[in-house]
Amino acid sequence: MPKLEDVAKLAQVSKTTVSRVLNRRGYLSQATIEKVYWAMEQLDYHPNVVARQLYNNKTNLIGILLPTVADPFFGELSFELERQLYEQGFKVLIGNSMNDPQKEANYLDQLLIKQVDGLIVGTHNQGLKQYHRQQLPVVAIDRIVNEDIPVIASDNYRGGWLATEYLVQQGVTHIIHTNGPHDLATPAKQRRTAYEEVMQKANLTPVTYELDFNISPTQKQQIFRRIFVEHPKVEAIFASNDTDAILIQQVAGELGRKVPADLLLVGYDGTKMIRNLDPQLTTVVQPIEKMAQLAVKILQQRLHKQATETQYLLPVKLHQGQTGSKLKTRD
Amino acid sequence: MPKLEDVAKLAQVSKTTVSRVLNRRGYLSQATIEKVYWAMEQLDYHPNVVARQLYNNKTNLIGILLPTVADPFFGELSFELERQLYEQGFKVLIGNSMNDPQKEANYLDQLLIKQVDGLIVGTHNQGLKQYHRQQLPVVAIDRIVNEDIPVIASDNYRGGWLATEYLVQQGVTHIIHTNGPHDLATPAKQRRTAYEEVMQKANLTPVTYELDFNISPTQKQQIFRRIFVEHPKVEAIFASNDTDAILIQQVAGELGRKVPADLLLVGYDGTKMIRNLDPQLTTVVQPIEKMAQLAVKILQQRLHKQATETQYLLPVKLHQGQTGSKLKTRD
DNA sequence: TTGTATGCGTTATCAA
C-alpha cells in the first residue's frame, strides 16, 4: 500500500504538500496540485483511514445496539438507521444483543472502548450505567435507558388508543391485549396503558397477556392457544406486534376461528415487510423511517455538543386492513 | 481518556512495561504486574483500538456487502454472518447496495480503502475488478463474482430439481417458474436449469417468468397477474423465493384461485421468518446458518493465506407444507 | 507557496 510519502517522492514535493492537496487546505499552485494528483493516480494511492482516525481521535463509526433483527421492526429500523448514517458519512457497527444482557454488555464493551464516536441503542436491558460514561453521545430508540439519554419513539399511547378504540367501535366487548413483560421500561408499555384506559372508559374489562421477549414462536403459539381456552368469549385481540398478530391468526385458524368473522385482530408496527406479505392485516404503523432519520439527527446534535430534548414523539397511524373489522372497508 | 503513558506514570513504570502487562509478553515480576493492573483500574484505562490498528495494520473489521436486507433471505444471512464473525472476534461493517451498482461501487470504495481486513459479498453486480485487487481476502455467497473468489452456495440445482419433481409428482402438468433476470451470473440460475430439465424429462413445457430484482412488490403483483392471464391453465408455480410465493398466493386469491386446491405453490429459501409467518408454505430450505458458518470459515482461511476451494455447495431440503400438494400431508 | 518537525497511542527492537 502506497503512503503519503511515496506520493510525495514521486511528485517531488513534501508530505505536507500532498496532505494539503488531499484536504484542500492552504495555498497551492495549480502545477503542484496536478503533479500530486498525477502521482496519486500512478500509485493508486488511498489515504490510510486508521492513521487519520488516530490523528483526529474520531472513527466516524457509529454503534447500533438492537435486541434482535429477527423481528421485522428492528430489522427495518436497523436498515434505515444504517442508510441514514451512511448518507451522513458514517460507517456502522451493528450489534444484536439477542435480548441477552450478557451479550449486550459484551458488545457495549467492544463498542465503547473508543471504537465508535456515538451509539444508537434499542436494547431492553437497563442498568447499563456505562452508557453515559465517557461523554459518549448516545440516543435511544423506543427504549428508556437513562435520564440524560434522549429517547426517540413513536406515540405508543396514541397507537394503543387508536387500536383499542377502533376495536371498541366495531361493537365487540371481549378484547384482549398482548404485550411484553411489564417490568421493562419501554415506551411500548403505553400501548397497554392506553388499551386499559380505553377499555375502562367503555366499561369493558381489560385483559392483558404478557409475553417474554426471548421465547420461541412455538412457545408463543402455546400461550396464544391458552388465550382461547381461558377466554373462550374473546372477540378481538390487539397484539403488541405484527408477527404476534400473524401467529395469533394461525392459532385462531387451527382452532376453527376465522379472522375477521370470528375474531378481530389488530397488530402493531406496520413494517413494509409485513405489509407486503400480509396487506390485509389491520395494524398500527410506526414511522420507522422517520424515527431513524430523527435518531440520526439527534445523534448529530449530540456529537456537536448541541442541546437536545430528552424525548421525541412521532405520530403513528392505523392501517385499516381487513382483520380488524367485520364491515367491508373501502378499497 | 487515559492512555498508556498515564498508567505508566501512576504505576511508576515505563510505557513498555505497561504494554507488556497488557499483552502478556516478556518477563515480568508479579509485583509490577499487580501495580500496573491496579493503575489501569484506577484510571479505568482501555487500550486505544485505533492506535493498535495503525501499528498492526489490521482493523479486525470485515465488510459485508449484500444487495438488500428487505428480503428475509439476505436479512437472515446478514444476521448469521454478523453473529459468526462476532464470535470469531471480528467487527462487521454492513453495506446494502440496494441492487444499485453505483451504490455498491461506493460502498466498495469505502470498505476497500484499508478499512476492512476482508470482505463477504452477496451482491449481484459483477465487473467489479477491484475485488481481487490489493490481496484483499474475499468470499462470495450465492453469487459468482470472479474466478479466484471462492463461492459459498447451497445446491441450487438440487433445490430446483426437488421443487419441480415434487410438483410433477402431484400429477399437474402446467407448471410455471419465476426467477431473476437471466443475464445475472448467480447460482440461483441453476434452479431454473433444473426446473427446465425436469420438465423436459417429463415431457412438459417449461415456462419461466423473469423478474427484475429491484422492482416493487406492486409491480411484481402485476406480473404475477399476467401469469394467470397468459397461462390460464396454470396448475402450479415454483417461485424463486418465498416472498414472491406469498405475493403469488395473494394474487391467486384475488383472482379466485385457492392454494392448494386450484394452484400448487412452492417457494424457495425457507427462512425462519417466513416459516414462522407462514409455516404451511411448501418451500426449498436453504441452510442459511451453515452457509454463514462456512463463509466465515473460508474467509478465515483466506486471511491466513491458506488455500481454499473455488466452490462450496451445501445441501438443501424440501419443506413440505400444504401449498405444494392437494393430498393431505402427514402432520 | 512549500517544507520541517512534532504528535496521535500503541508495539517492538535493542540495550541496560
Added chain:
DNA sequence: TTGATAACGCATACAA
C-alpha cells in the same frame, strides 16, 4: 526484569 526509542501513516503549527 525493565526502559529508551523508533515506527505505524497522517495532519498541523510553525518556519522559510
